[in-house]
Amino acid sequence: xxxxxxxxxxxxxxxxxxxxxxxxxxxxxxxxxxxxxxxxxxxxxxxxxxxxxxxxxxxxxxxxxxxxxxxxxxxxxxxxxxxxxxxxxxxxxxxxxxxxxxxxxxxxxxxxxxxxxxxxxxxxxxxxxxxxxxxxxxxxxxxxxxxxxxxxxxxxxxxxxxxxxxxxxxxxxxxxxxxxxxxxxxxxxxxxxxxxxxxxxxxxxxxxxxxxxxxxxxxxxxxxxxxxxxxxx
Amino acid sequence: xxxxxxxxxxxxxxxxxxxxxxxxxxxxxxxxxxxxxxxxxxxxxxxxxxxxxxxxxxxxxxxxxxxxxxxxxxxxxxxxxxxxxxxxxxxxxxxxxxxxxxxxxxxxxxxxxxxxxxxxxxxxxxxxxxxxxxxxxxxxxxxxxxxxxxxxxxxxxxxxxxxxxxxxxxxxxxxxxxxxxxxxxxxxxxxxxxxxxxxxxxxxxxxxxxxxxxxxxxxxxxxxxxxxxxxxxxxxxxxxxxxxxxxxxxxxxxxxxxxxxxxxxxxxxxxxxxxxxxxxxxxxxxxxxxxxxxxxxxxxxxxxxxxxxxxxxxxxxxxxxxxxxxxxxxxxxxxxxxxxxxxxxxxxxxxxxxxxxxxxxxxxxxxxxxxxxxxxxxxxxxxxxxxxxxxxxxxxxxxxxxxxxxxxxxxxxxxxxxxxxxxxxxxxxxxxxxxxxxxxxxxxxxxxxxxxxxxxxxxxxxxxxxxxxxxxxxxxxxxxxxxxxxxxxxxx
Numbered sequence: 243x244x245x246x247x248x249x250x251x252x253x254x255x256x257x258x259x260x261x262x263x264x265x266x267x268x269x270x271x272x273x274x275x276x277x278x279x280x281x282x283x284x285x286x287x288x289x290x291x292x293x294x295x296x297x298x299x300x301x302x303x304x305x306x307x308x309x310x311x312x313x314x315x316x317x318x319x320x321x322x323x324x325x326x327x328x329x330x331x332x333x334x335x336x337x338x339x340x341x342x343x344x345x346x347x348x349x350x351x352x353x354x355x356x357x358x359x360x361x362x363x364x365x366x367x368x369x370x371x372x373x374x375x376x377x378x379x380x381x382x383x384x385x386x387x388x389x390x391x392x393x394x395x396x397x398x399x400x401x402x403x404x405x406x407x408x409x410x411x412x413x414x415x416x417x418x419x420x421x422x423x424x425x426x427x428x429x430x431x432x433x434x435x436x437x438x439x440x441x442x443x444x445x446x447x448x449x450x451x452x453x454x455x456x457x458x459x460x461x462x463x464x465x466x467x468x469x470x471x472x473x474x475x
Numbered sequence: 476x477x478x479x480x481x482x483x484x485x486x487x488x489x490x491x492x493x494x495x496x497x498x499x500x501x502x503x504x505x506x507x508x509x510x511x512x513x514x515x516x517x518x519x520x521x522x523x524x525x526x527x528x529x530x531x532x533x534x535x536x537x538x539x540x541x542x543x544x545x546x547x548x549x550x551x552x553x554x555x556x557x558x559x560x561x562x563x564x565x566x567x568x569x570x571x572x573x574x575x576x577x578x579x580x581x582x583x584x585x586x587x588x589x590x591x592x593x594x595x596x597x598x599x600x601x602x603x604x605x606x607x608x609x610x611x612x613x614x615x616x617x618x619x620x621x622x623x624x625x626x627x628x629x630x631x632x633x634x635x636x637x638x639x640x641x642x643x644x645x646x647x648x649x650x651x652x653x654x655x656x657x658x659x660x661x662x663x664x665x666x667x668x669x670x671x672x673x674x675x676x677x678x679x680x681x682x683x684x685x686x687x688x689x690x691x692x693x694x695x696x697x698x699x700x701x702x703x704x705x706x707x708x709x710x711x712x713x714x715x716x717x718x719x720x721x722x723x724x725x726x727x728x729x730x731x732x733x734x735x736x737x738x739x740x741x742x743x744x745x746x747x748x749x750x751x752x753x754x755x756x757x758x759x760x761x762x763x764x765x766x767x768x769x770x771x772x773x774x775x776x777x778x779x780x781x782x783x784x785x786x787x788x789x790x791x792x793x794x795x796x797x798x799x800x801x802x803x804x805x806x807x808x809x810x811x812x813x814x815x816x817x818x819x820x821x822x823x824x825x826x827x828x829x830x831x832x833x834x835x836x837x838x839x840x841x842x843x844x845x846x847x848x849x850x851x852x853x854x855x856x857x858x859x860x861x862x863x864x865x866x867x868x869x870x871x872x873x874x875x876x877x878x879x880x881x882x883x884x885x886x887x888x889x890x891x892x893x894x895x896x897x898x899x900x901x902x903x904x905x906x907x908x909x910x911x912x913x914x915x916x917x918x919x920x921x922x923x924x925x926x927x928x929x930x931x932x933x934x935x936x937x938x939x940x941x942x943x944x945x946x947x948x949x950x951x952x953x954x955x956x957x958x959x960x961x962x963x964x965x966x967x
Contacts, residue, residue, distance in 0.1 A: 290670055292964040312672040320670035326663030330490040339483050343476075343671040397670075 243267055243426050244289060244395050249298035251284050258284045260450040261298065264428075266443075268394070271417060271427040273437035275470055276447035282430035284450075286397045289428070290320055302395055316345055319388030323400040325380040329373030333358060333383050336372055341390035349390065357386040362412055378409035385416045388425075396420065398429040402436060414440040434470060438463050446473050476673060480681035481688075488685065494651065498693060501647050504639045505697040512594035512635040513705025523586045523606035530608075533581045537571030538917045544569050545914055557911040572911040575611070575829065578902025582608035585891040585923040590878030591714030592721060594705040595698070596637035598879030609895040609923065611829070611902055613836045614843060615788055617895055618888075636701060637873040640725055641866050642761055644694065645732045649753045651686045652736035654746035655679070656962075661746060666964060675959050679740075683733050691729060695722055713930060717876050720937065724872045727944040731865050734951040741958040764864040768857055776852035784842055791838035792831065829903055847885070854881050862943050872940040875933060882936055886928060894923045 246264040250257070259281045266272040274282045287293045288300045291311035300307040302314035327336040337354050358368045361382040372380065381401055388396055398417075402410040410433075417440055421427055431437055437444055438458050444466070446454045453473050461469070488494050548555045558568040558576070570576045586606045607617050656679065659665035668678060698721070708714050735756060739749050861867040874880040898921050905912065 287964075290666075290964075292666065292669065312674060315670060315672040318670060320666070322663065322666060324663055326667055328487055328664060330487060335486075339479070340667065340671065342479050343668065343673055345672060391671075 243301075243303055244272075244397075244428050245299075245301040245304075246285065246288070247299045247301070249285070249288060249300055250296045251281075251288060251293060252296045257450050259288070262450075262452055264445065264452065266395070266426045266428050268424040268426045269421055270443055271421050271429060271441045272443045272445060273441035274428065274430045274445050274447055275432070275434065275437060276430075277474060280447040281450040282447055283399055285447075286320075286399050286428065286430060289395075289397055290315075290318065317394040319384075319391050319393035319396045321381065321384040321388065321396065321398045321401045323403055324377065325384035325401075327372040327375075327380060327383060330371055332371055333363060333368045333375065333379075337383060337386050337390060340387045344387075344391035346390055346392070354390070357389045358383070360389065361386045361416055378405050378413075381405065381409070381413055382416075385413070385420075388420065394425060396425055396427045396429075398427065398431075400430055400432065402431065402433060410436065434467055435463065438466050446470060448473055476677055477681050477684070480673070480678060481685045484682050484685035485689070488651075488689065494689075497647050497650055498689070501639075501643070501690075501693055502697055504643055505636060505694070505701060508634055508636045508639045509594065509697075509701030509705055511633060512597055512701070515597050515633060515635070516589055516594045516705065519589070519605045523584065526606055526608070527584045527586065530581050530584060534577065534917065534920075537569070537577060537581070538914055540569035541571040541912060541917075542914045544572065555911055555913065557909050568911065572913075574902040574905035574910065574912050577912060578898065578906065579611040582610040583894075583898055583921070583923060585609055585887075585894050586925065587884070587887040588925055588927075590717060591708035591711060592702065592717045592877045593879060594877075595635065595702065595721060596873040596877035596879055597633050597635040598637070598874040598877065603879075603884045607891050609891065609898045611899045612832050613788070613839065614892060614895060615784060615835070615839055617891070636698060637870065637877070640694065640728065640873065641869050644690070644725075644729060645757055645761060648686075648690060648729060648732040649736055649750075649757060651690070652683070652733060653739070653750045653753045655682055655736055656740040657744065657746040657749050660743070660964075669964050675962055675964075676956060679737060679955070679959065683737065687729060687733055691726065694725055694729070698722075698725070716930065717878075720876045720941075721873070724869060724876065724941060724944065727941070727948050728865060728869045731944065731948045731951055734948065734955060737955040738951060738958070741955045741962055743963055760864045761866040765867050765870070768860045768863065768867060771860070772853040772856045775856065776849045778846060778849045778853075784839065787839055787842055788835050791835040794834070794838075826907060829907065850881070850885065858939065861940060862947070865944060865947055868940045868943045868947075872937060872944065875937045875940065878933075880936065883928060883933075887925065890926060891923075894921065897921045 244264070244266040246262045249259055249262040249264075251259040262281070262285060264272070264285070274285065276282055284293065288295055289302060289307060291307050291314070294308060303317045305314050307314045327333075328339070331339070334351070334354050337357060338349070341349060341354070355368060359365070363379060363382045363386070367375065367379060372383070375383070384401070396417075402413050405413060414436055417427060417429070421442070429437075429441070438461070441458050444456050444458060445452050446469070454469065456466075456469070458466075545555060556568045556572070558570050558573045570580075584606045589605070609617060654661075656665065656675075659668070669675065699718075702718060703709070736749075736753060739752050739756075744752075857867065857871070861871055871880070875882075901919075901921050905916075
């Protein structure tokens, strides 16, 4: 469960986030829409404690991120626009390293292979060095890390941008699976179509503020695009 | 967590081709330095042994002559006499009976034995002769081959292991660490890692430990190998104490460079900028500052030039000659070997020469004192300014540990000068009294045995450099761990 209460972040005179209130429950895929610079990435970085809030609180699983960042990171998985891994290690080795960093020492090699199979990585790729991987393959390893970490909350920052439609679709299916297992997912995206298809709720941001929230089952694709564009003007 | 990251870092490093190239270079440098150091020490030892053997051989020959002469005298029932300076070989008493000849024409070499670690830091020992001839005459004769005008303290010196540690090791360390955080940030893996329950501090410390382990294993391991292959006195506890100190100093010095890399990384600039900054700092601390300090020392306290010594010696000699009376006397005093056989004046001339030498020695005393003072001033200045650069502290520490420090050499010189006057007195008193040397007297000749400095004296001198290194290290190590709090993981 992710929660932002009156979260603010300013850089000098520039207000990147102007008092955000947000709640993502388990079983939700919350899609943050908005132009570049609207504050989507800042929001995610605040949940990761990569930046410290100017005021307000970000909570993961009820714990204040700023007060106990290491504890909250046990529940979090982070999938950035580019999942970056260690190129000179194999997919398996990367997965194992990150899983163990997350505190999970209990898995066997078969378990890791299982995670990679579940996210749809080709069998022969698991033992290859990651520098030979495509972006789609790396994003899949990112999801496998989230699986291995048994993350209660996922933070995704435009994870599908630049993926081909098939890879993007496979990725979205994985998210739906994780949602059905009870994870709280917060995803920043520009893809209105995917947001409507896979998201449960949508928040539109502009100039560091959440200007509208809606449920995906309330709107059609066309409505969503119209509402979004209205806010952008 | 630390163990996990360290083993991950080690595995990543092991799969980096560049690291193997760096290590290969480091190993090669250490191997070559050990070889060069060992060769220098062997050469010095051989030079000393050859010189000692030659002079001993000369005296042994003289002794044989006196023994033959003693037997002859005993057989014929004559008196055992003192040889004149100019004698016909094979007739009359041999030269070996003349204390002035034995004391002035043969020399006793005083030898400074190397410590067990001498090969690790040759220091100035290639210009500070480790063996000096002690004979009658003046101290000038003894030290005339010493390189007195050498910019004493901080010369780069030869390619020895100390050079590798002081100059090259920082480069290897910086090559492995200049992009410690910046590369992970640029690659994007930093964000991936820090999304896990790992603090930046843990990550940083683990990365350092992994790299430090690799470098230090190589330095200590190969340093030990080098010591075993070229070291001496391995059976003495002191050698191992010195080796332990050598490792401690190397650890501190390495830690400084690791910490410096961390400090620069904490400011979150790009890898290229970090590399440039660190290279600049290396240049300043390892090359520029030591050169400036050395320059300052030799400018503020220039050693009197060798020319000054020689001119002063000439003046004293000229003054002495004025007292010598007639031109003939002066001529004979310069061409002692041409004084007619049996001419008693020959002995007077030898006496005069001895007196003359004493005069010159007296005239030169203030100059020797000046040398000593200037050298002490230079040394003191370097000691005071060493805190400006870890490289200077390290050089001083390694010289001290390896027994090639200026202080140890000065102590040796003092012992050598004392021995020379002892040698001089022994022969001069017998010669002036015209006491012939008998074979048995040959066993009474003064002999030099070097009195090593106590380990506490060495440790006392070492303490300042090591404490300085420790302080600088502590400062540079703590700073980044404070600064890490402000580190920006994400760009705004």
